[in-house]
Amino acid sequence: xxxTTTRAAKKAVPESRYVxxxxxxxxxxxxxxxxxxxxxxxxxxxxxxxxxRQGETLAILGESGSGKSVTAQAIMGIxxxxxxxxxxxxxxxxxxxxxxxDPEVRRKTRGPEISMIFQDxxxxxxxxxxxxxxxxxxxxxxxxxxKSDAMNEAVRLMERVQIPAARxxxxxxxxxxxxxxxxxxxxxxxxxxxxxxxxxxxxxxxxDVTVQAQIMALLEELQEERxxxxxxxxxxxxxxxxxxxxxxxxYAGRLVETADILPLYASPAHPYTRGLLESIPRLDxxxxxxxxxxxxxxxxxxxxxxxxxxxxxxxxxxxxRQDRPELREIVSGRFSACHFAEEVIDA
Amino acid sequence: MGTYIIRRVxxxxxxxxxxxxxxxxxxxALPGDPTDGKCGERPxxxxxxxxxxxxxxxxxxxxxxxxxxxxxWPTEQGGLLQGxxxxxxxxxxxxxxxxxxxxxxxxxxxxAIVFEVVIGIAAGVLTGVRKGGFLDNLVLVSTLVxxxxxxxxxxxxxxxxxxxxxxxFPVTVGSNPSFYxxxxxxxxxxxxxxxxxxxxTRTNLVENLRAxxxxxxxxKGLTRRRAVGVHALRNSLIPVVTFVGYDFGGLLGxxxxxxxxxNIQGVGNYIYRGILNRxxxxxxxxxxxxxxxxxxxxxxxxxxxxxxxxxxxxx
Numbered sequence: 001x002x003x004t005t006t007r008a009a010k011k012a013v014p015e016s017r018y019v020x021x022x023x024x025x026x027x028x029x030x031x032x033x034x035x036x037x038x039x040x041x042x043x044x045x046x047x048x049x050x051x052x053r054q055g056e057t058l059a060i061l062g063e064s065g066s067g068k069s070v071t072a073q074a075i076m077g078i079x080x081x082x083x084x085x086x087x088x089x090x091x092x093x094x095x096x097x098x099x100x101x102d103p104e105v106r107r108k109t110r111g112p113e114i115s116m117i118f119q120d121x122x123x124x125x126x127x128x129x130x131x132x133x134x135x136x137x138x139x140x141x142x143x144x145x146x147k148s149d150a151m152n153e154a155v156r157l158m159e160r161v162q163i164p165a166a167r168x169x170x171x172x173x174x175x176x177x178x179x180x181x182x183x184x185x186x187x188x189x190x191x192x193x194x195x196x197x198x199x200x201x202x203x204x205x206x207x208d209v210t211v212q213a214q215i216m217a218l219l220e221e222l223q224e225e226r227x228x229x230x231x232x233x234x235x236x237x238x239x240x241x242x243x244x245x246x247x248x249x250x251y252a253g254r255l256v257e258t259a260d261i262l263p264l265y266a267s268p269a270h271p272y273t274r275g276l277l278e279s280i281p282r283l284d285x286x287x288x289x290x291x292x293x294x295x296x297x298x299x300x301x302x303x304x305x306x307x308x309x310x311x312x313x314x315x316x317x318x319x320x321r322q323d324r325p326e327l328r329e330i331v332s333g334r335f336s337a338c339h340f341a342e343e344v345i346d347a
Numbered sequence: 348m349g350t351y352i353i354r355r356v357x358x359x360x361x362x363x364x365x366x367x368x369x370x371x372x373x374x375x376a377l378p379g380d381p382t383d384g385k386c387g388e389r390p391x392x393x394x395x396x397x398x399x400x401x402x403x404x405x406x407x408x409x410x411x412x413x414x415x416x417x418x419x420w421p422t423e424q425g426g427l428l429q430g431x432x433x434x435x436x437x438x439x440x441x442x443x444x445x446x447x448x449x450x451x452x453x454x455x456x457x458x459a460i461v462f463e464v465v466i467g468i469a470a471g472v473l474t475g476v477r478k479g480g481f482l483d484n485l486v487l488v489s490t491l492v493x494x495x496x497x498x499x500x501x502x503x504x505x506x507x508x509x510x511x512x513x514x515x516f517p518v519t520v521g522s523n524p525s526f527y528x529x530x531x532x533x534x535x536x537x538x539x540x541x542x543x544x545x546x547x548t549r550t551n552l553v554e555n556l557r558a559x560x561x562x563x564x565x566x567k568g569l570t571r572r573r574a575v576g577v578h579a580l581r582n583s584l585i586p587v588v589t590f591v592g593y594d595f596g597g598l599l600g601x602x603x604x605x606x607x608x609x610n611i612q613g614v615g616n617y618i619y620r621g622i623l624n625r626x627x628x629x630x631x632x633x634x635x636x637x638x639x640x641x642x643x644x645x646x647x648x649x650x651x652x653x654x655x656x657x658x659x660x661x662x
Binding site: 076078107108109110111112115116118120123124125126127128129137138141142173175186189 | 558559560562563564565566567568569570573578581582585655656657658
């Protein structure tokens with residue numbers, strides 16, 4: 001019985017990928033994630049919905065604790081459950097709900113279908129195995145290639161992500177590379193099996209500014225080459241501006257605004273987004289006090305009633321403390337979860 | 348790597364000199380006369396005592412004797428530096444005695460090590476993967492019990508219940524023992540280390556299971572078995588292997604208590620009898636060899652550490 005299920009599971013990943021006509025790769029619908037801890041229930045994600053199409057780059061923007069990384073880990077299926085619980089929601093990949101999928105079938109989607117890059121490449125790579133071995137492991141486990149073929153693939157990928165002298169360095173260990181090179185190795189590993197969806201969780205946060213730009217350029221290049229759907233998670237508006245097609249702004253586990261990148265920069269439709277944009281230091285405002293969003297992000301165990309942002313919002317009215325605003329379309333293609341979105345966008 | 352080994356070998360010289368000197372001084376500072384009881388019921392004749400003292404340089408002061416023993420002070424038969432461990436007080440060469448006993452001690456150490464590695468790591472992995480479960484608590488309590496009981500109690504209990512009562516194992520061990528005969532003593536000898544190995548494995552595994560690279564392994568679509576068994580375990584075993592290595596070095600030094608309980612004719616028993624008979628030559632000779640073996644094993648373990656953890660460099 002067990003052997004038949006494994007055999008069936010092996011076939012579940014098709015040779016050539018089926019992508020729906022409209023290019024819809026990922027469809028997240030009303031996702032909720034809670035962490036059940038000894039101190040109580042922390043509601044990390046409270047109803048997040050978004051879609052990702054082939055060749056599209058979606059940036060998810062938010063402060064620490066806004067739930068952006070948890071969203072990524074929920075899609076990837078690498079949350080520790082428990083303490084994490086997903087009480088509600090669907091994550092459809094090419095029409096199939098990942099959350100109700102057989103765990104063994106879902107495991108086989110990690111790598112060939114959906115793949116992920118993490119923030120700190122040094123701790124995310126195993127310190128005791130050579131980098132080439134770690135990349136080759138993808139081919140050995142998913143494609144059942146032999147050792148030398150897998151190693152050749154690893155070299156090819158290291159060359160693709162522009163690691164100099166890849167053939168000589170394939171046997172080197174992670175600590176022998178610089179931060180930027182390590183992140184390139186992470187990227188090589190993530191794209192090894194040509195995934196349809198790539199999730200990059202703060203891929204440049206741990207890097208120097210110049211290296212940041214190189215890594216972002218590489219990601220953009222790879223995405224165009226392979227027509228991947230890319231989810232870029234960041235707290236840095238500057239990083240995503242050039243790369244992203246759409247932006248989703250998260251606050252306290254909910255999307256507060258989604259829009260194409262240019263309209264959002266030009267005129268944000270949510271006070272939180274506006275606060276974020278105003279808090280970017282600008283050369284033409286040298287000498288002036290930098291605007292910052294006062295207060296702290298809410299405690300996820302006690303999210304304020306009404307709009308979660310209301311204690312920090314300059315425009316908050318009584319209605320904001322009572323009714324939670326839902327994400328609604330303000331202008332074509334622009335969504336905001338603010339009672340006064342129209343006023344914010346015009347301001 | 349080469350220079351590291353040379354440096355370490357050179358460091359062994361002062362350690363060996365210091366260790367042998369201390370043992371030498373301490374052994375000959377013990378009260379009692381080695382000629383006592385040598386001649387049956389009667390006291391030995393003065394002529395015999397004089398001959399004995401001359402033979403073993405017992406009339407010299409301790410420094411001169413040490414110099415003669417090590418061969419720094421030239422003597423016709425040579426000393427340690429010439430590879431001569433001397434004769435014990437029964438007139439047999441210490442080298443021959445050790446050659447006869449060392450295989451037994453090494454076998455016993457091997458049994459104990461295999462036992463502690465297999466059971467210790469298995470227990471550590473099983474408890475580390477299911478932290479806080481029934482098995483975890485069971486192992487935690489039982490290792491605590493083992494750690495708190497002295498080895499002579501464990502040895503005597505094991506001998507009585509498993510050997511005498513149940514008859515599963517031989518109660519005592521003859522000369523040139525088989526591995527089967529050494530199974531029970533080996534388990535007794537390894538029991539304390541099993542506790543340490545299992546706890547060390549468990550602690551490291553629990554810590555490494557939370558590591559980012561294990562999350563990466565899961566994100567790579569590896570089975571949980573592979574993520575834990577290859578990625579987390581490989582890192583968790585580095586300190587365990589080191590501990591086991593040092594422990595093996597210690598066990599090769601003989602196990603006086605265990606060898607006494609089961610009457611195993613190993614190095615530990617030899618040293619015990621040497622101390623009892625005030626046979627300074629036997630004790631010093633045996634301990635010198637043990638110190639040397641321990642130093643060599645330590646060096647091998649340190650080199651192995653560099654192989655296991657590529658971040659450690661011996662340059």
